[in-house]
Amino acid sequence: MTQQYQYKDTNLILSEPNKFNAANLRSEEMIINLGPQHPSTHGVLRLEVLMEGELVRDVVPHIGYLHRCFEKHAESLPYNQVIPFVDRLDYVASMNNEHAYAMGVEKMLGITEQIPKRVEYVRVLVAELNRIASHFISIGTYGMDIGAFTPFLWVMRDREHILRMLEWASGARLLYNYIWIGGLFYDIPVGFEDRCREFITYLKPKLKELEEILINNKIFVERTANVGVLPLDLAINCGVTGPMLRASGLRFDLRKVDGYSVYPELDFDIPIGEGKMGKVGDCWDRNYVRFLELYESLKIVEQCVEKLTGEHKRSRDFDPQALVPKKIRPKAQDFYVRAEIPKGELGFFFRADGKSDVAFRCKCRSCSFSNLSVLPEISKGILVADLIAIVGSIDILMGEVDR
Amino acid sequence: MLTFDHILAHVKESCAHGEPVALENTSPKAIQIPADDLIHVAENLYRHSEMYFDMLSCITGVDNGVEANTMECVYTLYSVPFNSQLMLKVILPRTNPEIDSISSIWKSANWLEREIFDMYGIQFKSHPDLRRILMPADWEGYPLRKDYKQQEYYRGVKVES
Numbered sequence: 297m298t299q300q301y302q303y304k305d306t307n308l309i310l311s312e313p314n315k316f317n318a319a320n321l322r323s324e325e326m327i328i329n330l331g332p333q334h335p336s337t338h339g340v341l342r343l344e345v346l347m348e349g350e351l352v353r354d355v356v357p358h359i360g361y362l363h364r365c366f367e368k369h370a371e372s373l374p375y376n377q378v379i380p381f382v383d384r385l386d387y388v389a390s391m392n393n394e395h396a397y398a399m400g401v402e403k404m405l406g407i408t409e410q411i412p413k414r415v416e417y418v419r420v421l422v423a424e425l426n427r428i429a430s431h432f433i434s435i436g437t438y439g440m441d442i443g444a445f446t447p448f449l450w451v452m453r454d455r456e457h458i459l460r461m462l463e464w465a466s467g468a469r470l471l472y473n474y475i476w477i478g479g480l481f482y483d484i485p486v487g488f489e490d491r492c493r494e495f496i497t498y499l500k501p502k503l504k505e506l507e508e509i510l511i512n513n514k515i516f517v518e519r520t521a522n523v524g525v526l527p528l529d530l531a532i533n534c535g536v537t538g539p540m541l542r543a544s545g546l547r548f549d550l551r552k553v554d555g556y557s558v559y560p561e562l563d564f565d566i567p568i569g570e571g572k573m574g575k576v577g578d579c580w581d582r583n584y585v586r587f588l589e590l591y592e593s594l595k596i597v598e599q600c601v602e603k604l605t606g607e608h609k610r611s612r613d614f615d616p617q618a619l620v621p622k623k624i625r626p627k628a629q630d631f632y633v634r635a636e637i638p639k640g641e642l643g644f645f646f647r648a649d650g651k652s653d654v655a656f657r658c659k660c661r662s663c664s665f666s667n668l669s670v671l672p673e674i675s676k677g678i679l680v681a682d683l684i685a686i687v688g689s690i691d692i693l694m695g696e697v698d699r
Numbered sequence: 700m701l702t703f704d705h706i707l708a709h710v711k712e713s714c715a716h717g718e719p720v721a722l723e724n725t726s727p728k729a730i731q732i733p734a735d736d737l738i739h740v741a742e743n744l745y746r747h748s749e750m751y752f753d754m755l756s757c758i759t760g761v762d763n764g765v766e767a768n769t770m771e772c773v774y775t776l777y778s779v780p781f782n783s784q785l786m787l788k789v790i791l792p793r794t795n796p797e798i799d800s801i802s803s804i805w806k807s808a809n810w811l812e813r814e815i816f817d818m819y820g821i822q823f824k825s826h827p828d829l830r831r832i833l834m835p836a837d838w839e840g841y842p843l844r845k846d847y848k849q850q851e852y853y854r855g856v857k858v859e860s
């Protein structure tokens with residue numbers, strides 16, 4: 297049976313109405329609608345822009361076009377079956393999402409201490425590889441927003457290596473379902489460590505090239521420096537986290553602050569924005585912090601590979617699924633877990649009732665959602681072209697904003 | 700850094716409508732406060748130089764179901780300088796739930812409260828811009844309520860196939 301959508305002009309206005317009424321505008325004001333289908337909005341974000349002449353007076357983001365009812369699904373499925381849905385939150389960094397979710401459920405069950413070190417190192421290894429892939433997307437598409445097409449193709453070429461490696465380990469290119477509660481789907485394949493080492497040697501000169509063609513490019517600097525400056529106090533007040541908060545000058549990274557998983561045993565730095573090209577917290581800083589984090593993630597990958605071939609090396613009797621619980625039933629409690637994913641703080645609020653294998657409530661606090669909410673604050677009195685630069689520098693991913 | 704007992708004592712001072720209760724089995728530690736005191740408690744926690752909860756990480760709405768006949772708002776606060784977390788819990792009735800908006804203190808509350816309004820129908824008093832955020836503006840009902848039944852037709856299209 298086919299269904300007919302009743303097309304009416306009024307329907308469009310009713311479902312997602314503009315905040316500003318066009319009839320009440322003054323003569324020099326007008327409303328520009330940006331998106332939801334527009335490459336520079338990174339997915340399905342719709343921006344209603346109130347213009348005054350050539351300057352932006354107010355921006356109203358309209359979201360929800362990619363809403364897939366994650367929280368409703370999580371209330372009707374057992375904890376382990378939610379992991380594929382968690383993948384689809386931030387779908388370019390699924391490993392990081394899974395790591396955060398699995399960690400939360402393990403903490404609720406109280407089995408965090410029993411997880412073998414090898415499992416944790418594999419988790420961190422794949423998560424950091426995925427962090428590199430996610431930052432590549434961010435930097436590449438940001439360049440494309442500004443008008444640089446070549447770096448986008450270059451980073452996609454390099455990202456392809458990571459996707460192939462993760463496909464080798466888990467069987468999927470983007471949505472892995474690899475990190476399970478209490479363990480892993482499989483151990484990493486034989487030869488994975490060597491391939492990681494090869495990749496590190498391959499990538500380092502490529503990053504140098506990327507820096508020369510994009511980061512220090514004069515046109516790129518002119519477009520992004522001193523644009524969209526986000527002051528630190530506003531950033532904290534708006535709940536901004538991740539590279540965006542660090543670019544505003546705060547050395548804050550949950551991998552260090554909370555020290556979860558095996559991160560305390562690893563040696564890495566936290567880059568912050570220093571206002572090298574303009575003011576602290578401008579678009580260039582945000583992009584540069586992500587770029588510097590690529591090096592830090594490479595450092596972590598290197599150390600993980602070191603550990604996985606030395607101290608916690610592969611053995612015949614190692615079973616990554618050995619500790620996966622048959623029945624996941626945490627005792628009654630409220631639990632908030634948070635972890636650093638490429639875009640910021642990913643938090644899960646769980647309420648377990650102690651009587652069922654299904655969460656009574658599972659709320660996802662997504663970083664892109666909070667980061668995007670700062671957009672109207674920092675884009676007043678700018679040009680439309682700068683608005684594109686700011687939206688790109690926030691590094692939103694609509695899968696995570698809308699959930 | 701302040702201990703939880705100190706924070707509890709501070710919260711007690713700014714509660715005029717009832718006693719705050721420290722809750723068990725939560726992580727981070729949680730305090731349940733009367734709904735009418737929320738704005739005072741939040742203001743105190745935000746401004747006080749020894750507590751300084753400058754970041755509002757998350758607001759969670761919870762529907763306890765028809766039998767319990769209550770709803771909850773859970774606020775997860777974080778203090779960046781002291782690295783401490785705190786949960787505030789407010790219990791609301793299930794019919795016409797209403798609570799003060801705290802978006803005048805933390806700007807991040809603006810969208811988080813809109814989301815809860817969208818999913819649970821909790822009204823936030825003196826919120827600057829309380830509209831639906833994820834669902835279409837003309838959607839009927841509040842999807843995350845435990846007794847939610849979706850509408851049969853949306854714009855002439857059958858919702859459940």
